[in-house]
Amino acid sequence: MRALAAGKRGLFLATNDVINLTAAERDPTFVDRLAPTNQHIKRCIQCGTCTASCPASDAMDILPRQMWRMVQLGLVDEVLHSKTMWLCSLCYQCQVRCPRGIPLTETITQLKQIAMKQGAVASHQSEAFYRAFADVMRRYGRNREMEFMVRYFLQGNPLTAFKFARMGAVMMMRGKVHPELPVDREGRSLDKLFERVAELEAEQ
């Protein structure tokens, strides 16, 4: 049952749960915190093209259309607790098909940012993935695949490594990846640039 209705009393979800809008804590500033795409989200007419276009919607606890309504209604906790944003693979299908021209994929990135900054990431593996990637990028300026994978496994659930054991072994055999030890930061390290970006963001 994938019905959604935001009436006086409640918001109906795919899970058949109903959010009581009178009792729910709502943050009216939520939409505005999604700058620079915030104004667009207000234009959503709940047509559902995003959900129909999403290749990962089957795995979502809250469907894309429902999530956008929840954003409009300021249901921050519900949105941040959902795994929906972390299932987005950035395929841009919802964004290019949206009849209201809303930059939906871009707004999902804004949602992820808020979750990361608030330390409220509903997917431990996704957070580990992004943090590990950013660490390697900062350290070497380029991705070092083996080191990235090791950092990702250590920051996330180390047992995840088993899911990649066979593929990793084949890739090493074929010379696609090479075992590499962490090395001293090379001349290409982006440390200074990362620091500068953090300073500039703190100013704002």
Place this chain on the structure above:
Amino acid sequence: MKYLFYPGCSMDTSALEYKRSTVAVLETLGAEVEELSDWTCCGASAASVVSDLLGHVLPARNLALAEQTGEDLAVIAGCSACYTNFRRTQEAVSEDPALLEQINRALEVEELTYRGKAQVRHLMDVLANDFSPREVASHVRRPLTDVVVAPYYGCQTVRPFSPYDDDQAPTSMLPILEALGATIHRHNREASCCGTSLLMTKQEVGVSMVAEILDGCEEADCLVTICPMCQLNVEGYQDKVSKVLERQVNVPVLFLPQLMALAFGLPDDVLMFERHIVSVKPVLSRLEQAAPVAAG
């Protein structure tokens, strides 16, 4: 014709065969290719999740390097995620001069300035539009007769930035594949997403996305892609896809420039077929059957 080439992290490491064949094919077609010196990561999908500014500064650093060459050459990206990140930053600064100013305040530490001028193009665009099918055909030494090829563009190759093709039903590869003499297998997942990082973070979801793509390609001898992420995901998880589809799936996934290099008769150190996770042998034996003498 001269281009600046931004390989990006994947093409420089796990997808080295893509980089090798891209450069060789462009040179065979008469183009000059210069790798962007001192390039760094475009930020992938991670930088913009950390911060807006970081998500723009990392692509801008590379575009500033391109502008610094003073040659006004188009920058080619062969990775669709790199391409999207570059275009995204380009577009953002064109609408927001204050953002450009912020980016440049950050780039000061690298002694670089981004002007928002560098032209960025996807390799798909360059291969499809800068060389005519006739030119491509003129270099074919070993026509891919009887090789059934399923084109697979993936998502970010055409979305959201595809001034050169349709973002729902792209056709850029078709004239090239025809020029190579291949038999084309059309399917309805040509511009679907390969799952990107979901294969790392939510593997079951990613595998089912790859399964949908491969499900429509049963009759193909190989898939052909133009993005390193697509190639790795569609090739690398076929053991898990086989379980989902309840049949043995074992389809080689080649990069378009590799397929072109094969038809052009370029040597093994360009093709680097030994690096594939799924063996390319069925494609090669199909060629042998078609034209045993022309081999080598």
